[in-house]
Amino acid sequence: MYEAVATVVGTVVTEPVKRDLPSGEQMIGFRLASTARRLDRETGEWVDNGMLFLSVSCWRRLVAGVEASIHRGDPVIVQGQLRSNEYRTRDGAQRRDLEMRAHTLGPDLTRCTARVERRRAAQPGTGGNISAVPGAASAETGVVGEQDDPKVERSARDNVPVNADV
Numbered sequence: 001m002y003e004a005v006a007t008v009v010g011t012v013v014t015e016p017v018k019r020d021l022p023s024g025e026q027m028i029g030f031r032l033a034s035t036a037r038r039l040d041r042e043t044g045e046w047v048d049n050g051m052l053f054l055s056v057s058c059w060r061r062l063v064a065g066v067e068a069s070i071h072r073g074d075p076v077i078v079q080g081q082l083r084s085n086e087y088r089t090r091d092g093a094q095r096r097d098l099e100m101r102a103h104t105l106g107p108d109l110t111r112c113t114a115r116v117e118r119r120r121a122a123q124p125g126t127g128g129n130i131s132a133v134p135g136a137a138s139a140e141t142g143v144v145g146e147q148d149d150p151k152v153e154r155s156a157r158d159n160v161p162v163n164a165d166v
Helices: 061-069
Strands: 002-012 017-020 026-040 045-059 075-088 094-107
Touching (some): 002 094, 045 061
Parallel strands (some): 045 094
Antiparallel strands (some): 017 026
16 A cells, blocks of 8 residues: 555545444545646647546544535545555456545635634533524624633734634
């Protein structure tokens, strides 16, 4: 098995599927397609120049973000450990599959827009939804407890915290 860290830009081609493993861990996986394109100087048109398909698996904290944000058809950038798995099919044919264990994943902002919502540690009794807490964060107020904190720098443009912990 060959392993390398790589970044792949592509499109999610299957709806992500979350799995609960016997160990208690969760993972979410999907298939990604990345198409190499080149400009045909004679016609002035962009031409597809080969396609790469790979399976992407996401673990730990990445599971919740992918489950809430990523769907089939979304343009994404994925960085992680690339692996080549060789196996034999039932009929004896030798096959190779490419898999990426994602470390980081996000929308490709050259092909879409995105609204960023930071995840916070769950408050007791809220199920992780901080807006259920009185005085919780909002787009107008920033993050809970940051309004009066002198260590939190705010942007001059919109009074939003710029150095708060993620």
